[in-house]
Amino acid sequence: MKFAAINAELTPLCPRHLQPMNRVDIYVSADGQSAMVHTPAYKCAVEGCTVYYEAYDGYHERPEGAVKPVPPAHYCRDHKLAMYVTTHALKGSVKHYKCPHVGCSQLETVRQAAAAS
Numbered sequence: 001m002k003f004a005a006i007n008a009e010l011t012p013l014c015p016r017h018l019q020p021m022n023r024v025d026i027y028v029s030a031d032g033q034s035a036m037v038h039t040p041a042y043k044c045a046v047e048g049c050t051v052y053y054e055a056y057d058g059y060h061e062r063p064e065g066a067v068k069p070v071p072p073a074h075y076c077r078d079h080k081l082a083m084y085v086t087t088h089a090l091k092g093s094v095k096h097y098k099c100p101h102v103g104c105s106q107l108e109t110v111r112q113a114a115a116a117s
């Protein structure tokens, strides 16, 4: 298996706060058995927010080491990597997701469903 070439300097936004996230290191084991390897991740800078972003797991929370996805997840069709929020409009009701792979220009625009009235 070839590791994906993930851009080392991503600037993901927290999907809840639309704020820049801080670079952190988390430790993961590919299959839960093998050695833990550290992987670059990002954590929301807003106090009390526990949302992380990582290129394979996407947006998630990590209660006691578990990985709890924060929906919705969008994956790049070409690289099978979790896309991150790069920009937004209309107070976050339109979000632009980008693939973390180096050189990938895949973008996805997601509009929040309008509230039923």
Ligand SMILES: [Zn+2]
Pocket (backbone or CB within 6 Å): 014, 015, 016, 017, 018, 044, 045, 046, 049, 050, 051
């Ligand atoms: Zn947040």
Ligand SMILES: [Zn+2]
Pocket (backbone or CB within 6 Å): 076, 077, 078, 079, 080, 099, 100, 101, 104, 105, 106
């Ligand atoms: Zn891609």
